[in-house]
Amino acid sequence: MALDLLHLQNGQEFCSFEELAEIIKKWEEVNFVTLYTRSSRSIEAARRRAPKRTFLDKLKYSEIDYACVHGGREYKSQSTQKRLCQKTFLKDCPFVIKIKTTLDGEKLYIKEIRGEHNHDLSEEIFRHMPKQRRLDSETKDEAVKLLKLRANKKLLQNHLMSTTGKTVTLKDLHNIAARNVPKFRNDFRELVEEMKSIKDSTFTAFVDEESMLKAIYFQTPEMKNIFASSPLD
Structure with missing residues (x-):
């Protein structure tokens, strides 16, 4: 039956x-x-x-x-016995x-x-x-990885919703990022080596005439796929 x-x-x-x-x-x-x-x-x-x-x-x-x-x-409240004011x-x-x-x-x-x-x-x-919006550990780990690499949150939101079928808000992504803030700052050379070590990633550093770092362009294969599937208008 x-x-x-x-x-x-x-x-x-x-x-x-x-x-x-x-x-x-x-x-x-x-x-x-x-x-x-x-x-x-x-x-x-x-x-x-x-x-x-x-x-x-x-x-x-x-x-x-x-x-x-x-x-x-x-x-x-245990002390006042009044209902706590909370959302x-x-x-x-x-x-x-x-x-x-x-x-x-x-x-x-x-x-x-x-x-x-x-x-x-x-x-x-x-x-x-x-x-219902809660992500499984594997998907959350993917989001943490991309957020640490400064992925566009709107594109990441669209990517997660299309792959999981769940509603994902920008607030959710903000909370995921806030919970995974490193307790110490990485050495810059170590960060660069970590970026370069990711297979099939693209890394470019831009410096001025005095060799001062101005910007870094970096994309992992996942970031490339997200950008390709959700082109900006």
């Missing part, structure tokens, strides 16, 4: 956490809903609480609550999916789907959520 990704149902079972996580991910994409794990209890903790029960390791959790990112918890997505959305293990400890199942969303659901909003 084919899985209806538009609808999850109370009592629906999953043979492992991996299966559950994959189905939840696909359900989010089909329904334009971003969920997060609001609370959970690991299999290890469940075994300590109920030593006579058995749980399969592949379930990973005995309980999980998935909540809409527009709901969840409000964080308050969040909270709209008090009550939607929650509660997951538990079956009595025999061999499967996970949907115990309850509670509430209706109290906000609009659209693909545009969904694609712009931070969770």
Whole structure:
């Protein structure tokens, strides 16, 4: 029987956490809903609480609550007990999916789907959520490498969106660059040698009549491909 990704149902079972996580991910994409794990209890903790029960390791959790990112918890100051003033997505959305293990400890199942969303659901909003914009480690490493080489951010943004299918904002690229600022400055000779060592790259230094460095022209093969695929008007 084919899985209806538009609808999850109370009592629906999953043979492992991996299966559950994959189905939840696909359900989010089909329904334009971003969920997060609001609370959970690991299999290890469940075994300590109920030593006579058995749980399969592949379930990973005995309980999980998935909540809409527009709901969840409000964080308050420990000293004043007042809600912290910060930019969040909270709209008090009550939607929650509660997951538990079956009595025999061999499967996970949907115990309850509670509430209706109290906000609009659209693909545009969904694609712009931070969770959906998150890049995998390999793609992020590529972006860091090109940003360090001063690649044009607009061209890099277009390149990443076309290769990943994700929404990538210039703010995302700014944050990636800020998180990867080197803690020390490289020696200039070392930097030049590093540029020259990249296979099939182009390196040209421009100096004035007094042999003072004025500019450096540098392109890696990746930068050349990005420029060729996204020509400037």
